[in-house]
Amino acid sequence: xxxxxILISRVAQGDKEALxxxxxxxxxxxxxxxxxxxxxQYLADDMTQDVFLTVYDKSITFRGDSQVSTWxxxxxxxxxxxxLRRRKKTLRYKSSYxxxxxxxDKTLPVSPTTILTAVDRLKQSQKEAFTMVYLDKISxxxxxxxxxxxIKAFESLLxxxxxxxxxxxxxxxxx
Amino acid sequence: MKTIxxxxxxxxxxxxxxxxxxxxxxxxxxxFYFERRFLIQWLIIIILGLFMTIVIIKVxxxxxxxxxxxxxxxxxxxxxxxx
Numbered sequence: 001x002x003x004x005x006i007l008i009s010r011v012a013q014g015d016k017e018a019l020x021x022x023x024x025x026x027x028x029x030x031x032x033x034x035x036x037x038x039x040x041q042y043l044a045d046d047m048t049q050d051v052f053l054t055v056y057d058k059s060i061t062f063r064g065d066s067q068v069s070t071w072x073x074x075x076x077x078x079x080x081x082x083x084l085r086r087r088k089k090t091l092r093y094k095s096s097y098x099x100x101x102x103x104x105d106k107t108l109p110v111s112p113t114t115i116l117t118a119v120d121r122l123k124q125s126q127k128e129a130f131t132m133v134y135l136d137k138i139s140x141x142x143x144x145x146x147x148x149x150x151i152k153a154f155e156s157l158l159x160x161x162x163x164x165x166x167x168x169x170x171x172x173x174x175x
Numbered sequence: 176m177k178t179i180x181x182x183x184x185x186x187x188x189x190x191x192x193x194x195x196x197x198x199x200x201x202x203x204x205x206x207f208y209f210e211r212r213f214l215i216q217w218l219i220i221i222i223l224g225l226f227m228t229i230v231i232i233k234v235x236x237x238x239x240x241x242x243x244x245x246x247x248x249x250x251x252x253x254x255x256x257x258x
Contacts, residue, residue, distance in 0.1 A: 014210075016232060031193075044194075048194055048198060049198065053202065057208070134187070135189065169179065171223065
């Protein structure tokens with residue numbers, strides 16, 4: 001973690017090699033975070049570039065209060081919110097997981113599309129919390145920091161999201 | 176609660192995508208343009224600063240010789256192109 005702080009201070013001095021190292025560590029998560037929200041490869045490409053350009057530009061303002069990863073994911077998350085605002089729509093999941101749909105275990109009671117449709121029906125805050133933890137695979141602590149919440153409030157939000165999802169899925173099964 | 180656990184388990188099977196291999200090169204290129212733009216901005220600021228300094232020096236100089244600014248420039252630089 002300390003190494004990443006050193007890397008960021010090197011980036012602030014204009015070190016491109018340090019930027020490359022930061023990119024190698026975080027690009028995959030940033031890319032998936034964007035892809036999970038927009039299901040658009042070209043947009044994910046562009047926005048990932050934007051995120052790392054912002055990292056390069058703003059690295060001098062990084063105070064080191066949080067982990068570098070949290071700071072970078074927050075930049076990515078804010079860019080996603082900007083893009084959603086620009087498109088004037090809320091986070092929606094398209095049926096982006098056809099591959100999974102084809103390969104999923106047929107003995108399970110629900111399909112991936114059903115789950116994603118159910119996630120789509122959650123409240124915005126619950127959806128964000130759920131997406132960060134279970135789709136973006138960001139730790140609960142980091143996700144709470146990205147959303148500017150304390151960890152207890154975040155755990156409670158995630159719990160409510162799971163309960164709501166359970167209700168939606170059981171209704172879907174009944175109907 | 177079993178369904179939700181299974182659902183979450185299913186979501187964890189979603190394969191994470193890898194960013195394209197050439198993506199970092201694009202970022203490197205954009206960083207290069209970003210820096211160049213930054214340098215050009217500074218260059219413009221410096222040139223404007225120098226220009227304004229020269230103008231101010233001239234104005235101060237014209238005031239010291241009790242000349243109107245227009246008279247000063249017209250006598251020194253032939254502003255109206257009569258000749």
